[in-house]
Amino acid sequence: MTDDDEILFARSGRLGLVTFNRPRTRNALTFGMYERLADLCAAPPSDVDVLVINGAGGEAFAAGTDISQFRGFTTPEHAIDYEATMDDVLGKIESCPLPTIAALTGACTGGGAAIASACDIRLASRDLKFGFPIARTLGNCLSAANLSRLNTLMGPGRVRELIFTARLVDADEALRVGLVSEVLDDADAVMTRASEMAQRIADHAPLTLRATKEIQRRLARVEVDDRDWIVRCYTSEDFREGLEAFLGKRKPRWKGR
Secondary structure (H helix, E strand, O other): OOHHHHEEEEEEOOEEEEEEOOHHHOOOEOHHHHHHHHHHHHOOOOOOOEEEEEEOOOOEEEEOEOHHHHHHOOOHHHHHHHHHHHHHHHHHHHOOOOOEEEEEOEEEEOHHHHHHHHOOEEEEEOOOEEEOHHHOOOOOOOOHHHHHHHHHHHOHHHHHHHHHHOOOEEHHHHHHOOOOOEEEOOHHHHHHHHHHHHHHHHOOOHHHHHHHHHHHHHHHOOOOOOHHHHHHHHOOHHHHHHHHHHHOOOOOOOOOO
């Protein structure tokens, strides 16, 4: 399967539909999928006015980065390059010239949750499970840009609590804290509502939409050097232990180094 098969693009009127297409892995994201998504957001087709991003299969939006890809991480540069690439991908989603709607169903964790957070609007099905359970899985960390984006959406205290406890937010809580705009019964209802909303947005003044997105992005911009902690986490014994434990389906044994 090629990257073009793993992330699909289709037009439906003025709507562009982006689909993560690895349902057997709960749409775990490969590096190629991230790159393809970034390209679509940076230069969307000229004949669409709104992008809707969703996951195939109805059981997951995206369950984070495909963990097996981290086995090649052996140097500080691997860690820095990965997070820099992720920040570039998420930045292109955030600065996409078109409005973006994340249609969330089931698991939306790790990189999937980061993508959803970078979109303009989030709709969810009742089975949503959103979060970053990295404190009990890999022992890595989120970049400053990711934390800033989440702080804006949920508040820094709640973000710390979620990461410290490694729990996942359900649909009711996501609606209550403003993480999602609406909760629908199931995946089909989410896609129907996303299409309706996209068509409505497509009728509105594009410069107003773009100006609002860009000015808000500038207001939230934070310049922080986080490379020391990225290197420390990704090159730690704990990260290697978390990786092998996850792939081996066992509980990691943390050492704090």
